Amino acid sequence: MRQPLVAGNWKMNGSRASVAELLAGLKAGIGRVKAAEVAVCAPAIYIPDTQKQLEGTPIKWGGQDVSVHASGAYTGEIAGPMLTDFGCHFAIIGHSERRAYHGETDATVAQKFEAARAAGLVPILCVGETLDEREQGITEQVVARQLDAVIAHCGIEMVGQGVIAYEPVWAIGTGKTASPEQAQEVHAFIRGRLAASSPVVADSVRVLYGGSMNPKNAAELMAQADIDGGLIGGASLKADDFLAVCAAANR
Secondary structure (H helix, E strand, C coil): CCCCEEEEECCCCCCHHHHHHHHHHHHHHHHHCCCCEEEEECCHHHHHHHHHHHCCCCCEEEECCCCCCCCCCCCCCCCHHHHHHCCCCEEEECCHHHHHHCCCCHHHHHHHHHHHHHCCCEEEEEECCCHHHHHCCCHHHHHHHHHHHHHHHHCHHHHCCCEEEECCHHHCCCCCCCCHHHHHHHHHHHHHHHHCCCHHHHHHCEEEECCCCCCCCHHHHHCCCCCCEEEECHHHHCHHHHHHHHHCCCC
8 A cells, every 4th residue: 555645845935934834834734634644845945944843743855856966066956965964855856847947858867866866865756748748649658758767777676766746747837737537547657657667666656646736636636546645836835735735645
């Protein structure tokens, strides 16, 4: 039985005051969440504050990216050991915004997945298609390409040590959401793709949905057989909304 995971991705949002308020709200309401593992992925500069407030609670925390390098002359990069030095458990890898705005290739994403694991982090690997790719009917080809690059570089056993997040790019921050049936179809495809290499990994790895999941649609999405939680953007910035999404896994 896969334990649901709900992870918040704050993206480039927050201030010290708003982070403190948000985390206080999460700590106060986490008792409502019975089934899901809960995490927040903060901007790097707020990870120390996040660690300070969340230590000793059931809530885990993580980074939004990780360098392919463990150290060195790479100005502006954040290495995996730096994240674990501040208690991070997770790291988001290959988010569509990193792929689109920072030119991350499938090969780079695979290297980052490996670097995250080398540092002891659990990578949350993001895959998903653009609106144009969906309209062309090539969703499965795109997702397969993104997934296969990591399997080929890291091996299926290492992939099984991470988490996969299906994020249809057309549904990120747009208010549009894939229907439960659309989301389940791609999640089932991802699990089948993994099963071609290892049925054991396919059965055990958690696959999250990450396209505008919110309190109104979370329960229906997470009721699907292959959806094991969510990678939450906008709704993770309000404690009540995020806790409502987390509690939707109490099924």
